Amino acid sequence: xxxxxxxxxxxxxxxxxxxxxxxxxxxxxxxxxxxxxxxxxxxxxxxxxxxxxxxxxxxxxxxxxxxxxxxxxxxxxxxxxxxxxxxxxxxxxxxxxxxxxxxxxxxxxxxxxxxxxxxxxxxxxxxxxxxxxxxxxxxxxxxxxxxxxxxxxxxxxxxxxxxxxxxxxxxxxxxxxxxxxxxxxxxxxxxxxxxxxxxxxxxxxxxxxxxxxxxxxxxxxxxxxxxxxxxxxxxxxxxxxxxxxxxxxxxxxxxxxxxxxxxxxxxxxxxxxxxxxxxxxxxxxxxxxxxxxxxxxxxxxxxxxxxxxxxxxxxxxxxxxxxxxxxxxxxxxxxxxxxxxxxxxxxxxxxxxxxxxxxxxxxxxxxxxxxxxxxxxxxxxxxxxxxxx
Amino acid sequence: xxxxxxxxxxxxxxxxxxxxxxxxxxxxxxxxxxxxxxxxxxxxxxxxxxxxxxxxxxxxxxxxxxxxxxxxxxxxxxxxxxxxxxxxxxxxxxxxxxxxxxxxxxxxxxxxxxxxxxxxxxxxxxxxxxxxxxxxxxxxxxxxxxxxxxxxxxxxxxxxxxxxxxxxxxxxxxxxxxxxxxxxxxxxxxxxxxxxxxxxxxxxxxxxxxxxxxxxxxxxxxxxxxxxxxxxxxxxxxxxxxxxxxxxxxxxxxxxxxxxxxxxxxxxxxxxxxxxxxxxxxxxxxxxxxxxxxxxxxxxxxxxxxxxxxxxxxxxxxxxxxxxxxxxxxxxxxxxxxxxxxxxxxxxxxxxxxxxxxxxxxxx
Numbered sequence: 147x148x149x150x151x152x153x154x155x156x157x158x159x160x161x162x163x164x165x166x167x168x169x170x171x172x173x174x175x176x177x178x179x180x181x182x183x184x185x186x187x188x189x190x191x192x193x194x195x196x197x198x199x200x201x202x203x204x205x206x207x208x209x210x211x212x213x214x215x216x217x218x219x220x221x222x223x224x225x226x227x228x229x230x231x232x233x234x235x236x237x238x239x240x241x242x243x244x245x246x247x248x249x250x251x252x253x254x255x256x257x258x259x260x261x262x263x264x265x266x267x268x269x270x271x272x273x274x275x276x277x278x279x280x281x282x283x284x285x286x287x288x289x290x291x292x293x294x295x296x297x298x299x300x301x302x303x304x305x306x307x308x309x310x311x312x313x314x315x316x317x318x319x320x321x322x323x324x325x326x327x328x329x330x331x332x333x334x335x336x337x338x339x340x341x342x343x344x345x346x347x348x349x350x351x352x353x354x355x356x357x358x359x360x361x362x363x364x365x366x367x368x369x370x371x372x373x374x375x376x377x378x379x380x381x382x383x384x385x386x387x388x389x390x391x392x393x394x395x396x397x398x399x400x401x402x403x404x405x406x407x408x409x410x411x412x413x414x415x416x417x418x419x420x421x422x423x424x425x426x427x428x429x430x431x432x433x434x435x436x437x438x439x440x441x442x443x444x445x446x447x448x449x450x451x452x453x454x455x456x457x458x459x460x461x462x463x464x465x466x467x468x469x470x471x472x473x474x475x476x477x478x479x480x481x482x483x484x485x486x487x488x489x490x491x492x493x494x495x496x497x498x499x500x501x502x503x504x505x506x507x508x509x510x511x512x513x514x515x516x517x518x519x520x521x522x523x524x525x526x527x528x529x530x531x532x533x534x535x
Numbered sequence: 536x537x538x539x540x541x542x543x544x545x546x547x548x549x550x551x552x553x554x555x556x557x558x559x560x561x562x563x564x565x566x567x568x569x570x571x572x573x574x575x576x577x578x579x580x581x582x583x584x585x586x587x588x589x590x591x592x593x594x595x596x597x598x599x600x601x602x603x604x605x606x607x608x609x610x611x612x613x614x615x616x617x618x619x620x621x622x623x624x625x626x627x628x629x630x631x632x633x634x635x636x637x638x639x640x641x642x643x644x645x646x647x648x649x650x651x652x653x654x655x656x657x658x659x660x661x662x663x664x665x666x667x668x669x670x671x672x673x674x675x676x677x678x679x680x681x682x683x684x685x686x687x688x689x690x691x692x693x694x695x696x697x698x699x700x701x702x703x704x705x706x707x708x709x710x711x712x713x714x715x716x717x718x719x720x721x722x723x724x725x726x727x728x729x730x731x732x733x734x735x736x737x738x739x740x741x742x743x744x745x746x747x748x749x750x751x752x753x754x755x756x757x758x759x760x761x762x763x764x765x766x767x768x769x770x771x772x773x774x775x776x777x778x779x780x781x782x783x784x785x786x787x788x789x790x791x792x793x794x795x796x797x798x799x800x801x802x803x804x805x806x807x808x809x810x811x812x813x814x815x816x817x818x819x820x821x822x823x824x825x826x827x828x829x830x831x832x833x834x835x836x837x838x839x840x841x842x843x844x845x846x847x848x849x850x851x852x853x854x855x856x857x858x859x860x861x862x863x864x865x866x867x868x869x870x871x872x873x874x875x876x877x878x879x880x881x882x883x884x885x886x887x888x889x890x891x892x893x894x895x896x897x898x899x
Binding site: 184187193220223225226262269273277321327332335338351 | 700796
């Protein structure tokens with residue numbers, strides 16, 4: 147067996163590299179501060195606001211945006227949409243990196259991160275939805291890791307191990323969809339326990355369903371969005387099949403996203419009706435709710451449909467970024483903005499710059515890891531020595 | 536749990552209230568108390584509280600909490616509304632200008648020790664315990680520090696030691712559980728000079744509250760806060776003004792916190808059981824559809840090939856037959872021609888009718 151040589155080029159001072167270097171250096175500095183001076187020195191968390199953007203963005207948004215892995219592998223391997231095959235590996239990779247970074251971010255947020263395995267090995271709090279989230283995220287991170295290994299094993303030339311893993315594809319895909327269904331929905335269900343703190347327009351017994359359905363939108367949109375970025379920056383790494391299928395993937399996913407967004411919109415309306423929260427629509431929170439549901443659910447739904455019908459990739463890609471932003475807004479609303487709506491503004495939370503710094507740091511690590519892996523491993527092209535799976 | 540008679544009488548004596556009268560005969564008629572019928576509680580009477588902060592001082596002392604920034608004798612701190620924090624398990628706030636109240640009113644905040652605690656239900660490592668004596672206690676030795684308990688608590692009681700880098704704990708009132716075990720009263724109850732806090736079995740406290748309402752008509756609202764709120768709490772409050780006026784939420788409802796997540800948790804095994812079946816089914820259906828499509832395609836191709844072959848054969852046969860016919864005709868023609876020529880050569884007239892013109896037979 148021969149390991150491939152990793153050729154580390156001399157870093158070139160492109161604008162991206164300069165910004166990334168600054169973010170990483172600052173992030174490392176904040177990391178030291180976080181683990182020597184505590185959360186008080188680095189965050190604006192308080193007794194009223196125990197969860198800030200490290201949960202609202204890094205966990206809630208991170209997990210939703212990493213949904214591309216299960217959505218794409220399910221479409222290709224379970225629903226038999228083989229023309230999406232070249233989209234699977236990039237989606238699995240971004241999913242794996244996304245979840246890995248979510249877990250990394252949690253190490254900053256929880257008080258004693260070395261105890262993160264305690265819910266599994268010391269005492270199981272099975273009445274907690276957070277237990278379900280933790281168990282599923284831990285298992286799914288493992289599944290994504292295994293699903294990603296064929297690329298690494300091909301790169302390393304470990305043929306037998308690679309073929310063994312490939313044989314597990316179907317089982318892993320099914321397991322991945324089950325785990326994703328459970329924890330994507332449970333992230334929403336986390337807030338079911340606090341009806342007195344979450345604004346009635348966002349609180350709903352359907353929270354779990356909202357989070358699950360919108361995670362499908364997030365997954366589809368992220369695949370389109372990341373695909374567009376990959377085409378811009380890694381076009382030279384793509385093989386013929388990838389380039390040929392890419393437009394079909396974007397259009398197909400846009401069509402699917404349009405349908406799912408339509409269903410999601412109806413669900414949101416049902417949620418308001420179920421809570422009989424119509425009168426809240428006339429308030430400030432109501433206006434913000436309408437911005438979210440019309441501006442970032444209904445309109446992207448229409449624009450995805452138009453883009454797919456006209457086969458207009460520009461519209462599709464633009465709408466994908468739009469829909470992703472909508473998911474971010476939704477998770478921020480549930481986790482931060484509409485949460486603790488009853489408190490006076492003096493007690494409300496706004497992130498400390500160091501919290502934003504760590505979130506940027508973690509996203510940057512993800513981009514750098516993606517760059518390295520895509521540059522070295524067969525992600526955007528099929529390895530010539532192996533049968534596609 | 537078993538409270539020894541001696542310990543129980545100790546509490547009663549210390550509380551100075553004739554609570555021992557509460558007999559077991561009442562138990563069946565009273566609302567459930569989280570499966571612990573003998574669980575203890577405290578009744579806080581807002582009309583009796585004078586805002587002296589003696590309870591805060593006692594709490595700080597018996598729980599060995601850090602000294603306060605301003606001394607407990609300083610009543611100036613009451614000018615600001617405060618909440619529990621990592622150094623304070625209980626706080627008294629002052630409320631002024633409430634319609635219907637003669638002077639300022641005071642309210643004590645601490646953990647209400649829910650019968651079905653949201654914090655305990657939310658904790659993914661079971662750091663919280665609802666003890667049979669009613670106290671909700673916290674075990675820092677397993678706590679990961681996710682702070683979901685703080686999200687879950689409808690009374691916004693648990694707090695966190697954000698300033699500790701390596702050993703932060705959730706901090707909250709323990710109902711002086713270690714003291715109860717020794718037969719001592721909670722620190723705050725023991726220190727209260729105005730009997731605003733009454734300690735006893737929760738079911739007795741509910742009765743006492745009603746008795747006070749009956750004894751002093753018009754002094755109290757007909758509502759024992761904590762009897763049903765969030766499924767009921769060990770600490771109960773009675774007041775002469777609406778609870779919202781003294782900073783207590785009246786919109787919490789009566790559903791215990793675990794009920795709120797029961798549905799979502801119940802879906803988990805269903806998804807875990809049915810999703811694999813459903814997804815394998817979808818996979819199998821698609822594979823079967825692909826296989827049938829392939830077979831049909833193959834069958835269609837085979838049929839088309841066979842049809843083409845048969846047609847070709849037929850065409851060939853026809854062509855051969857025609858060629859044969861043409862050949863025969865040509866021979867006949869040639870024979871006839873030869874005969875005619877022979878006849879003409881012999882100078883005779885043609886015998887019989889001419890079989891068509893030469894143009895009638897096309898060349899093969």
